[in-house]
Amino acid sequence: MVRKDYNVPVMDLLGPSLEDLFNFCSRRFTMKTVLMLADQMISRIEYVRTKNFIHTDIKPDNFLMDIGSHCNKLFLIDFGLAKKYRDNRTRQHIPYREDKNLSGTARYASISAHLGIEQSRRDDMESLGDVLMYFNRTSLPWQGLKAATKKQKLKKISEKKMSTSAEVLCKGFPAGFATYLPYGRGLRFEEAPDYMYPRQLFCVLFRTLNHQRDYTFDWTTLKQREHSRQPLQVGRVSRPKRPQVSKHESRNRRSRADERSSICFSPNLDILVHMYGGQWLWTTIYLV
Structure with missing residues (x-):
């Protein structure tokens, strides 16, 4: 039906967020699920970059799974804090600035963002590393810190992030993660991330662990087990x-x-x- 006298917004109906699914799976993801998600998450961040934008709020709540026949497809949502990192026409990169207010979610924000530095493509990649280790560890070392004020808490989070090396954060997990985190943190302000590099890094790890890329995630297996019992x-x-x-x-x-x-x-x-x-x-x- 076509109605010319109305403006109707239309949006895709998506499924639960990765945070919802993480809780659904008792806050435990297998390495197979983490690696399959990592591949799609990197692809979504790269696609946003091709439109000359950065997201600046990469977190599990902003990644949603599709529903229906494409329920294994991941979407990135909530572009309320997204910003352009370069001009559409001239391709000129935004200038380096300091004394910026922290935008996004402190738990996953990059160290540069905590230090008040203008965000660029590198920051989304660093935030992704924190998200992946959150799934691996079930929590991050800078969660649950107590402080009298919000400003003091942000300072504690920033200090804890800077004092936690990639080796310590990734201890007990495959070396690919300890390799990826310094890469995201080490990019220069205007440097274009090599999105293929972490995808290949995690792909090699996926094959080394002899996983099958069948897109059967942990929540899918859990639901199948529940259906078989009732x-x-x-x-x-x-x-x-x-x-x-x-x-x-x-x-x-x-x-x-x-x-x-x-x-x-x-x-x-x-x-x-x-x-x-x-x-x-x-x-x-x-x-x-």
């Missing part, structure tokens, strides 16, 4: 209640476009149903 339950879905209106208002509404609502449900969404207390997922669009 019978399928089919519940009744009822339409949402309409608000009470007067006869006069009802007649006026009939002259407008009809209200249309639809239920969006797919077997691939059952992880969402499970995570949100067994509630059905409704997508309702009102044309008024």
Whole structure:
């Protein structure tokens, strides 16, 4: 249906975030899942770079999985803090600046961002390293620090990050991670990251560990195990209640476009149903 007298925003319906899925998996990801995610996360960051933007808020909450037949595909969302790192026409890089306020999430922000340095392409790559080690370790050394004020807490986080070497952060995990972290931190302000380098680094590690790139993530395996232990339950879905209106208002509404609502449900969404207390997922669009 085409309506020329309305402007209707349309967005893709996506699935849970990586933070949601991390909690769903009892805050434990296997190395296979981390490496498969790393490959897609690097690709998404690189794509944003091709549009002359940097994200500046790389974190698990901003990566969402698709649903339906493409449920193994990862998306990067929330560009509220994104900024251009170079001019579209001249390709001129933004100038180096200091005394900038920290933007993004302190837990995953780069050391340069904590020091008040203007962010560039390198910062997204450094933040990604922190995210990957968060998945590996289940927490980062600078989490849970206590301070009297927010400013003091940010200072403690910054100091802890700077004093934690890649070797210490990655101790007990494959050497590829301890190789990647210094790479992200060591890039110069205007330097273009080599996105193929970490992808190849993690690809070699993936093959060394004899994993199969079947895109079967931990949450997929967990849901399959749950389904095998319990019978399928089919519940009744009822339409949402309409608000009470007067006869006069009802007649006026009939002259407008009809209200249309639809239920969006797919077997691939059952992880969402499970995570949100067994509630059905409704997508309702009102044309008024």
